[in-house]
Amino acid sequence: MMSNSKNSTHHHAKTACHECDLLQVLPVAATQNVVCCRCGALLHRAPGDQPQTSLALVLTTLFVFALANVFPVVGLEVGGVRTATTLLGTVSQLMRQDMLPVAMLVLFTGVLLPGIELLALLYLLLPLTLGRVPRGFPSVMRAIQMLHPWGMVEVFLLGVLVSLVKLAHLAQVHPGIGLWSFFVLIVLLATSASRFDAALLWERYEACRAIR
Ligand SMILES: [Zn+2]
Structure with a gap:
């Protein structure tokens, strides 16, 4: 999984990419955008951007x-x-x-x-x-x-x-x-x-x- 999140959290959740279905680990408290390592789809939007x-x-x-x-x-x-x-x-x-x-x-x-x-x-x-x-x-x-x-x-x-x-x-x-x-x-x-x-x-x- 490619994540540009700096904080190394101990909590992880598995998620399937909504574009290519690749199962990957997503940090629960990711503070930055997380993209799929296979197709580059946005898996998690950085907080602060919303709501x-x-x-x-x-x-x-x-x-x-x-x-x-x-x-x-x-x-x-x-x-x-x-x-x-x-x-x-x-x-x-x-x-x-x-x-x-x-x-x-x-x-x-x-x-x-x-x-x-x-x-x-x-x-x-x-x-x-x-x-x-x-x-x-x-x-x-x-x-x-x-x-x-x-x-x-x-x-x-x-x-x-x-x-x-x-x-x-x-x-x-x-x-x-x-x-x-x-x-x-x-x-x-x-x-x-x-x-x-x-x-x-x-x-x-x-x-x-x-x-x-
Ligand atoms: Zn993907």
Whole structure:
């Protein structure tokens, strides 16, 4: 096993590499990144990197999520009359046009699920950062991993872009702050997803529980 950890701990745990399945010994209290000796995959992230960094990322993402929902996604101009619509405004318009399934799809994949997932992450990360144990940690972790594949902000955005192209010849279309926020939101959500390390959160949870 290749470890750049300086402290020689007496406690060791065997772990299988999540990339190549090689079984190797992992120091329990490794203070630095530990990588697989065969394929170089990150087996253990140095403490300090999380959960503070994850918390900062979640707070930033929540802020951009709020911007994306508060500000108009598009402004339409027909014969000098300008209307601007937010994401929720689009949902209610779709409902009035008897397009309930599409409205629900936009509402769930674009607003509710990403919002619930971000709030659930905040609920876990805020106490863990302060060394406290969030109530119901195991159930919330399971819920996050179950909900995650269904939050598809990018699918919603694709829908908006398609309808913009269709509307372009009927009305003057002005992209709003909400639309730009959605682009940033997609990048932030992808970053959060790639950084989300369930094993590390569980480790932190066990550590906080041991202190009590
Ligand atoms: Zn490996």
